[in-house]
Amino acid sequence: MARLRPTVADLLALRGKRQVAKLRVTTLEEAEAAERAGIGMLSVPPALIAEPAFRDAAPTAFAVTGLEYGHYVTAEDYLRAAFLVRQQSSDAVYCAASLATIRRLRDEGIPVVSHVGLIPSHRTWTGGFKAVGKTFETAWQVWQQVKALEEAGAFAAEIEVVPEEVATAISRRTSLFMISMGAGGGCDAQYLFADDVLGAHDGHYPRHAKVYRNFRGEYERLQKERVAAFSEYNADVVNGAFPAPNQLVTIAGDELGRFLKALDAI
Known part of the structure; x- marks a missing residue:
């Protein structure tokens, strides 16, 4: 009921x-x-x-x-x-x-x-x-x-x-x-x-x-994990590991060629 x-x-x-x-x-x-x-x-x-x-x-x-x-x-x-x-x-x-x-x-x-x-x-x-x-x-x-x-x-x-x-x-x-x-x-x-x-x-x-x-302990643990994740992200940016190819979109080769050719003609 x-x-x-x-x-x-x-x-x-x-x-x-x-x-x-x-x-x-x-x-x-x-x-x-x-x-x-x-x-x-x-x-x-x-x-x-x-x-x-x-x-x-x-x-x-x-x-x-x-x-x-x-x-x-x-x-x-x-x-x-x-x-x-x-x-x-x-x-x-x-x-x-x-x-x-x-x-x-x-x-x-x-x-x-x-x-x-x-x-x-x-x-x-x-x-x-x-x-x-x-x-x-x-x-x-x-x-x-x-x-x-x-x-x-x-x-x-x-x-x-x-x-x-x-x-x-x-x-x-x-x-x-x-x-x-x-x-x-x-x-x-x-x-x-x-x-x-x-x-x-x-x-x-x-x-x-x-x-x-003990949520306070969990908050402290999560804060440590937050700092660690941000540190890893920062290091990846500085070292060039981010963005990786799988984080990017692509353009077909012929379309890129046309775009670059148009830019060169400026």
Whole structure:
């Protein structure tokens, strides 16, 4: 039976039944690979959802387009961007802006995924890139953030780098679809970035990430092969080995003779 693209209602109906895998993808190749792997949710940048080929690559994935904090200012900015990406086949938008902005989006029927715990764009308020919710006071603040998002009309929230026990307790007591990023297995979905899963960079890998492949090593190997191929080509040009006869087109002898004779008559 063919897989169908889930709706918000479908995702909410899965709460407490099974976990959903979510990936951040930035290319059509990653989107297609995620689709073929059966990944249920994708986080995508606006440029990717705008690609006409996106739904060919990922026809059944629930796509959340990131309206990144700081790229937009007013509620109208977010609203215009949200309507655009929805027209381009986005199923929901990510918004870490104010509760008033989230309400405005929800009032127009736009499904919103927001964020609690470690919110990178707001990290200065919680002490930088560090866990949130390790004390009673900070855990209670995360709970209050979740309740505020419920009231504002979000349907889901990423919960990032929060102790598993706290995230699990919150997930059991909220109507939101809770998406764990380093917050344990008691939520409704697990979220990783494709770059981390693929081992595609030589920067910092978060503790909550799991690296499944070594694309960085493959990139380095391919770069060495690229340099070697370019070097061989350069040497062939310098030494006269390129172009060889099999890289050339030919002209019949009589046609060449006529051409050369015409040139000599100039």
